[in-house]
Structure formats: structure tokens, C-alpha cells
Amino acid sequence: MSDGARPAEAHSGPPAPADGTPRHAVVVGGGLAGTTAALALADAGVRVTLLEGRPRLGGLAFSFQRDGLTVDNGQHVYLRCCTAYRWFLDRIEGAALAPLQNRLDVPVVDADKPEGRRLGRLRRDPLPVPLHLGRSLAAYPHLSLAERAAVGRAALALKGLDLADPALDTQDFGGWLARHGQSARAVEALWDLVGVATLNAVAGDASLALAAMVFKTGLLSDPGAADIGWAHVPLGELHDRLARKALDSAGVRTEVRTRVTSLTHHGNGGWSVQVPGETLDADAVVLAVPQREAHALLPSGALDDPGRLLRIGTAPILNVHVVYDRQVLARPFFAALGSPVQWVFDRTAASGLGDGQYLALSQSAAQDEIDTPVADLRERYLPELERLIPGTRTARVRDFFVTRERTATFAPAPGVGRLRPGARTKAPGLYLAGAWTATGWPATMESAVRSGVSAADAALGALGRPRPRHLFAFEEAA
Template identity: 65%
Template structure:
């Protein structure tokens, strides 16, 4: 009598439950791998998460995406959460400027239903924060930007600010347009940003397709998407999810071993390190990636979020950007938070590139930002502040400085079956949700290309490109 022994299913351990880890785990599970996902925190979602503050549900920061973020949008659809996000039918950014004398001027950056670059021409022609000569300068720089070759490695050695000045840009155009958009997407001012990354952002978001820059936001707390929906979908795909589980050691071998802080030892054919750059560096054995000693040179940049709840409505739009003020972007979070005080409004300020402010005491931040909100929104002058608090992400993104590209590792390492994922890896995108998801796909692509076939077709990335 003979027995047929079933072939062992290939196994994978994904370390990190942010968007990169969620994406990689789903892809590998769909391809027939036996997947375990580890997350140190008690919830999934990485830095795009929610928490409770009394009866309030608070997002740690305002995370937006653009229509061109096809991989992130694909993940949202994969999680069955498409109804939980809102996407503008057409780009429309209210920009509220404050003059030195306190005068307020409202302008808008919005697109028309015309081809690139005419889709923004009408809006720019009426943009009150720039004079006619500066508007013409912006057009010339945009055309020069569109002509840049993103594959040229020399772009990464140049500061975006230096390049803009060579294109005739002035402090006014930097403040009213280039840094208005760039600081929010790159988490650095033009002078501290690689031209390669800035060119990628502006070419893709503003100069590739008329609708590429339309803004999307979650219509529910981020945790409802990145934890609740993600956890349900991972479990449906057969992924074993271990929360509050920290990986402390990786031992590469024919079957890699991942030791947890609890002492448990997991073995797997594939290990994806999908956490933050410092966490991955701590687990990687020496020599795992080329120039590994330089990984610490890939710096970090902070994001500060200021939360203020007023006893009345101050803002009738979902958000606006500010000029002539320390305030950068203001969002209405009332409906998302479940705020139960009748007539009250919850405003969140998203402040990027704030190295000088990230560690200031809450009282000092209150003294800095509440008067600024009164200048921007005069109705705040007679309103009562019911609550004020801040959330800080000191290492929110990698530092996008010139020379960054050479420091960002690819998904593959020198160790077969050990892969990297995270928005800090070499995706070509800045540290965004889109970059995180794309990195998860890159790691899964590499694992599936190297591993044994299973006959399972992996999930669609959401951008129409199937892995090859």
C-alpha cells in the first residue's frame, strides 16, 4: 500500500503590518503561500492609523492620496473599502493667503476639463497670490520640469530649490506654488529636496494626466480601512496575523528563522521586512544589501499634527491651504471623529517639514497656532476652544534630500528569500501611502519570481499591470 505525500506549501513571514506589509502578505497568500504577518503594535496600518481620545476617534495625521496613486487605490478596492474614501471629481484647493497687514485673500488651484497643461491654465491666470509676471515664470518652469528625464541619475544630486531658481523662480512663486504643494507631498522645502523626487511628484501629479492630481481622503477614521478592513481581508485570505508581536532576530538559512520577543521561532522560505528603515536595519544580517553601512545616512523628517475643537463651525469647506502663516493645511475632521458636541467643529492642522517645532511643548504650540487660526478664520476670535492636543511623528518619512536615491535599497537583498518593503525603499516615489503599497508589490514580485510556482494568479495591483 502506498501513500501520496502532499507537497509542502511554501511559507512566508512578513514583518510589519503597515501598508507595505499588508500588500505583500495579501499578494503572497493569494499566490498560495502560507503567510504569517507580524506587527509590533496592537493594530495594523503603520503610521496611517486612528486612536481613541475619550469619545473621539482621532487619526494620527491627515493622510491624503491623489488619483494618480493607482497602487494605493488598488489596495483600497482589494480591501473592499472603496466606499470609505472620497475622491474629488476635479482638483480644487482653496488657498487662503494672509497679507502683512492682516488682509485675507482667497484663491483656488483647480483644474478644468482640458488636456495637460491647459487644465491648470485658467486657474493659474486667476490665482491672486501671484502677479502676472510670476505666473508666467511658473509656466516656464513647469514646461522645463515636464521636459526632465526622470531616469537621469544626475537629477538626484541637485536641489529642487537650486533648479527652480535657475528657471527664474522667485521667493513668491516658491511660497505660493512650489512649496505649497511640495512640502505637503515631500515633507521638505524645495531647498532640502532632491530634484529627482520633486520632478517625479510634479510631473506625475500635475503634468501627466488632467485628473492625476485630484485629491482623495478617507471619509471614515483611517483605522476603519487600514486596520478593520485590512485585518478582515487578510484573515479571509488565510494570513495568520500576530499583533503585539515583535521580531528581534533574523537567522538566514535554507529556511529562514525569525525569533520573536516572546521566544517563539518562526521558519519560512520567504521573509519580507516591511517595517520602518531602522527596524529593517536592525534585523538585516551584515552584508545583506550593498552599501548597508550607509543605510543610516537615509535620514528622517517629522510631521506635526495640531488638533483643535471649537464650540462652533468655523470652516465650511473640507480643507484649505494657507499662505503667509505658519499654518500649512487645515482639515475639517468633525464627521470623521464622531464628535458628539452639537454645533462644534474639529479642525486638524497638518504641518510638514517642522524640524524646529516637533518637540515644542503643547502649551507653546497652542500659543503659536490658535492666534494664527484666528487670523485665518475670523469666526474663531469669539469661539471657545473645547480641546487642544497634538500628535507627533518624529520619523514620519525618510528625508528626501539630494543624494537620497543612492541610499534607498531595492526589494531584493543578497540573501535569497529575504526581501525589503516600505515607503523608504527604492520605489521612485516619496514616502507616501502609494510608495508603501508599491514597495509591497515589489517585494511580492521578487518572492514569487524566485519561489516555486503554485498556479495561483496574484491579485491585481490596481494600476492595470500584472506581475511578470
């Protein structure tokens, strides 16, 4: 049971200031979780200071400049069922810059198929669940007829799982799929095609609880739940510039390049937050930083077993970036089979490239390649792109570079659910946020925003502040 499942705070927080000044909350960390918590607290009338150690907001979903291009560190997508992240986009006035597909449509290229049979599609029809995917699955060329039928039976069994059953977290998804008749080809061509991108783990390394949540929510809950959205501008435009603008408008004091060195809890219920050259007094503190950083800042007694944060593993994501001298791909993205390439996205317009084409390869669960030298990755991936995209065979490569996030997400291994803490701690006025906390979701932008909402909600309750009504609108839409 997570800490968030028990009433850790029976108090109402520190006494209100006698002069009527607003309560003060300090949010540590300016990723999506911290930005969400800061906006929610400020919208409720709390005075908020947001502290971020990096020179920008956005956490691990950010942009940088390279040779005149604006480059995202990695490709991030979301689904229509990601109602919290969609709320976040609306709150920062960025929804139009990261639109959703009108209808799920994923081109899937098999590098090992003959030219005429290599393209398949996963797309939905305007029919109720599970019929919305029936025609697509029936025509999916990367599986045999028997494999397609077995996938349908497994999907129905998956739909019947109870996500509240703690036993699901003790099992691995790969074993469950094998017990339900899924061939190695079906795992590669369907279950891992979706699961690796959303969980950052292959089926055999993933908790059944998290995998079931992904597939039940994304593919088996609502016909449009899996429609894909992605930023058509650099991520920094959304998660840094527009987020900063929203924070400023809400009255949040935002400090970047400011790293917290310690937290001290006082007998009157207040907190002191130490940064170089300044001590901030606060009525509430939200720690919205990675689990290892949170562990280092937690005061004694804040969690029954603080060491469990260190037992939450991490998983890497490798991103390969290739700039060609001409257009080589007509589609905005595709997924690949029979190749080390996983997903390929066209980032030409978003990067500001004036001529040619810029493709980004998103490689999840990249434990075997995260430290591979760039020259070796070039030798591996450029020939693969030639197999997958015929237009690359006559194009010239202008640039090839790699971005690496060695701790991109928490590892969704079996048993991780019991390690993820809730928003509340045993220290009055101290709350946790981050995609790694107990949101029920894997490490996604959706999980990060939900964690920020949960932390803000817990803090507002303790401070005696009403919840901003619009903040929880996404829960009604879920």
C-alpha cells in the first residue's frame, strides 16, 4: 500500500499568518509535475515559488539548439485518453500546437517483408469497443490469421483484468501473453509495438499491472482513446516558454538554475528550503524531482521506508537524429518491425529546417545501446533506414547525432507498484510529485501531470484552501 492510501495528515497545516498574507508553497522541480503543482496551488490563491536546477523548465521533455535547428531531446507523444496532459496543454494555451489525430492511424513497416507486402496499418473505425479495431486487426498483414484470432482472444482476457488487483503487479506481461497463446511474432508485431513505446520495456520486463492499464485504457476503453497527439513545435515552446508564461500570469515566482540543498521542518508546521544564498520559508513543500533526488532531500521519518525510492529502477531511451539533404519520407511517422528501428518521426517543420528533411528515431528500452559510440550507431541505423525508407538510398546525410536519456523513466518492472509512494508523506506539509509516484500510470507525461495534481490537491486540503474547480475537469472527462 502506498503512503497516499492512508490519511497521513490529520492536521490542517500551520496556522494562517496573522496579517492575512497568503500561504506560501515551494515547489522543487520544474518538470511537468512541478509546473502542474505550481499552477494548481497558485490558481487556488496560494503564493508559490518554483525552483528548478536546470536553466529551463520542462524536465526531460525539452529542446536545445544545434547548428540552427531546434532539436527535441526525444520524441514525446500522448493519447486522447491522456486527459490530464490535455488539461495541462489547455492551461498553458498550447493545445493547438500539439494536436491529436482525427482517428488512430499508425503505419507499420516490416523491413523483412517483400516490397509489396511490407506496409500495414493499425487504425480504428467509428465503431464501439472492441469492434473499432476489428477491421484493422483482420487485415493486419504482419500476423497470420491464427495469430490475429489469438490476439483477439488475449485482448478480451486483458479487458477482463481488474486493475485494482495487487497480484497483477507481481506478474510480468510477457509471461501472461505466453499463457494466453501469443506467439513471439505477435508480441513483436503488436504488443511490444505499443508497449515498448509506452512502458519503456519489452513485455517480459514489464509489470502486468502497468501493461494492462496501458492496453485497457488506450485500446479497450473508448474508441478514440488511442488517437495520437504530438507537438508540432519544439517541446521547449510548450513546456518552457508557454509554461513560464502561464506561471508568470498566475503570480508564481519561478527561479531556474537554483538547486535546493536541504529541507528543514519546524515545530510550528512550517518549512525552510535552503538554496545557495537564500532560505525560503514555506507552509508546504512539493518535491517534484526524480526519485533519487527526492530520497536525498527527504527528512528523516518522511516515509516508512525511504530506501524503497532507491529500489525503483530506471530505464533509458536513445534518440537518433538524421538530417538529409532532401525529403525522403512523406508520412509524419511510422513504426518498424524486423529492424532495430522502432519509431521514426518527421521533425523537419518543428525544428525550423528550411530544406531537406530531419528524421528522429525514438528507441525505447535501449539498455543495450545507450552507451554505444555515435560512429557505431551511425553504421547500424543508416543502413536500416535505407531498408525501411527507399528515398534515403539516394539522399545525402547532412548530420547524424544522438541524444541519450540514461534515466529517462522509472523501470516498469514487476513489483514496482509497491515501491511507488503516493503524494502524501508522514512529514506534515511535505508532498511528492513525479511520474514515478503512485499515479497508476507508467512514466509518461500524463503520469507527471497527474502526480502534480495529486500533490497540489493534498497540499490544498492541508492548507484549508478550496480546490480550483477547473483543475479537476479532466477527471470528469476521463
